[in-house]
Amino acid sequence: MATQTAGSAAADDPARTGDRADPAALSPHLTADDRVALLRHMLLMRAIEARALTLYRQGRVPGSFYDGFGQEAVSVGAAFAMAAQDRLCILHRDLGAHLVRGVEPPRILAQYMGRASGVTGGRDGNVHFGDPALGCVPMVSMLPDMMCVATGMAMAFKLRGEARVALTFFGDGSTSRGDFHEAMNWAGVQRLPVVFVLENNQYAYSTPLEKQFAVDPVERARVYGFPGVTVDGNDVEAVFEAVWVARERALAGEGPTLIEAVTMRMHGHAAHDDMRYVPPEQLAAWAARDPIERQERRLVELGVDVAALRAEVEAEVEAAAAEALAAPMPDPADATRGVFAVGEAQPLGDGRAPWSGFANDAPARANGGDSGAVR
Numbered sequence: 029m030a031t032q033t034a035g036s037a038a039a040d041d042p043a044r045t046g047d048r049a050d051p052a053a054l055s056p057h058l059t060a061d062d063r064v065a066l067l068r069h070m071l072l073m074r075a076i077e078a079r080a081l082t083l084y085r086q087g088r089v090p091g092s093f094y095d096g097f098g099q100e101a102v103s104v105g106a107a108f109a110m111a112a113q114d115r116l117c118i119l120h121r122d123l124g125a126h127l128v129r130g131v132e133p134p135r136i137l138a139q140y141m142g143r144a145s146g147v148t149g150g151r152d153g154n155v156h157f158g159d160p161a162l163g164c165v166p167m168v169s170m171l172p173d174m175m176c177v178a179t180g181m182a183m184a185f186k187l188r189g190e191a192r193v194a195l196t197f198f199g200d201g202s203t204s205r206g207d208f209h210e211a212m213n214w215a216g217v218q219r220l221p222v223v224f225v226l227e228n229n230q231y232a233y234s235t236p237l238e239k240q241f242a243v244d245p246v247e248r249a250r251v252y253g254f255p256g257v258t259v260d261g262n263d264v265e266a267v268f269e270a271v272w273v274a275r276e277r278a279l280a281g282e283g284p285t286l287i288e289a290v291t292m293r294m295h296g297h298a299a300h301d302d303m304r305y306v307p308p309e310q311l312a313a314w315a316a317r318d319p320i321e322r323q324e325r326r327l328v329e330l331g332v333d334v335a336a337l338r339a340e341v342e343a344e345v346e347a348a349a350a351e352a353l354a355a356p357m358p359d360p361a362d363a364t365r366g367v368f369a370v371g372e373a374q375p376l377g378d379g380r381a382p383w384s385g386f387a388n389d390a391p392a393r394a395n396g397g398d399s400g401a402v403r
C-alpha cells in the first residue's frame with residue numbers, strides 16, 4: 029500500500045516557504061492580508077444568512093432555513109487552512125467554507141431560493157449543496173454520513189499516493205451515532221489523511237450536551253489511535269491554526285486528527301425554532317464572545333478600517349440578493365437531469381480556494397483565483 033507522504037505539492041508551496049508570518053497573528057502561517065480575508069469571509073457569511081432569513085420570512089426561500097449565526101469562525105477558519113486540491117464535506121452551519129472555496133454570493137442566494145442559477149439548479153434549498161468543481165462535496169442528509177464519505181476519500185488519496193487531505197464538519201449530535209465511530213476507527217487503523225472537525229455548538233436540536241454524552245467526545249480520538257484537540261471555536265485564527273497543523277500531520281502520513289471547535293448555536297435549530305429551551309444567560313455569555321467582533325478588535329489594532337469592510341460586504345450582499353431575485357426559476361423539463369449517472373464519470377475538480385492560505389500567487393488572484401494548478 030502506498031504511503032502518504034508530504035509530496036512536492038506541499039513542499040513547493042510558497043505559503044510554506046515564503047515570509048508569511050504576521051507577528052500579531054495567533055498563527056505563524058497568517059499574513060495581515062489573510063487575517064483581513066478571514067474577517068471578510070465571516071462578515072459575508074453573516075450578511076448572507078441575515079439577508080436569507082429575511083427572504084425566508086417573505087416566503088421566497090422554500091422549505092426551512094438553517095444558519096450558522098455565531099459559528100462563522102469554524103467553517104471560515106477551517107476552510108482557509110485547506111488547499112485547492114483538498115476535499116471538504118460541508119454541513120448545514122458551514123456556509124463560510126463554501127465562500128472560502130470560491131462559491132459566489134449570488135449563487136448561494138439563488139440556491140436558497142431554488143433558482144436555476146443556484147449551485148444545484150433548484151434541486152434543493154439551503155442545506156444539501158456543494159460545487160464539486162470547487163472541492164465542495166454536497167452534503168448527505170443522514171448525519172454524520174459525511175464522516176464516512178471523507179474517510180473514503182482519504183482512503184482513495186492514500187491508495188493513489190496523492191498529497192491531499194479530506195476534511196469533514198459534523199455536530200455534537202453526530203457523536204452519538206455509529207457512523208462517527210466507524211469512520212474514526214477506520215481512519216485510525218489506516219492512518220488516513222482526514223481532518224474531523226467536530227462543531228460543538230452546545231445543542232443537537234433541543235438536546236443539550238449533558239444529555240448527549242458522559243465524556244467529552246474529543247477524548248474518544250485517543251482510543252482510536254490519534255490526537256483529539258479542543259480549540260476555541262469562536263476564534264477564527266485558532267481554528268485555522270489547529271486545522272493547519274492537522275493537515276500537515278495528515279500529509280506527513282501520520283493520520284487523522286479530531287478537532288473539537290467549541291462554539292454556540294446562536295439561533296434556533298432552524299428558522300421555525302424559537303429555542304425557548306436555551307437559557308437567556310447562556311446566550312448572553314456567548315454573545316459576548318462573538319467571533320466576528322473578536323477578529324474586528326484584532327484588526328482595528330492593526331489599523332484596518334473595519335467599518336469600511338463591513339459596508340463593502342453589506343453592499344456586495346445587497347447586490348447579490350438583487351441578482352438572485354432576478355434569476356429565473358428552473359425549467360421543469362430539467363427536473364430529472366442528474367438523477368442517473370450517464371456518460372463519462374466526471375472527476376471532482378481541484379477547486380480554487382482563492383483566498384485560502386494556499387493561494388497567494390498573484391496571477392491566480394488576478395484571474396479570479398482559477399489557476400487550475402495542483403500545488
Ligand SMILES: Cc1ncc(C[n+]2csc(CCOP(=O)(O)OP(=O)(O)O)c2C)c(N)n1
Nearest residue numbers: 121169170171199200201202229231232233
Ligand atoms: C441520522 C439523522 N437523524 C436525524 C436527522 C435530523 N437532524 C438534522 S440536523 C439535526 C441536529 C444535529 O445536531 P448536531 O449534530 O449537534 O448539529 P447542529 O445542528 O447542532 O449543528 C437533526 C436531528 C438527520 N439529518 N440525520
Ligand SMILES: [Mg+2]
Nearest residue numbers: 199200231232
Ligand atoms: Mg450541535
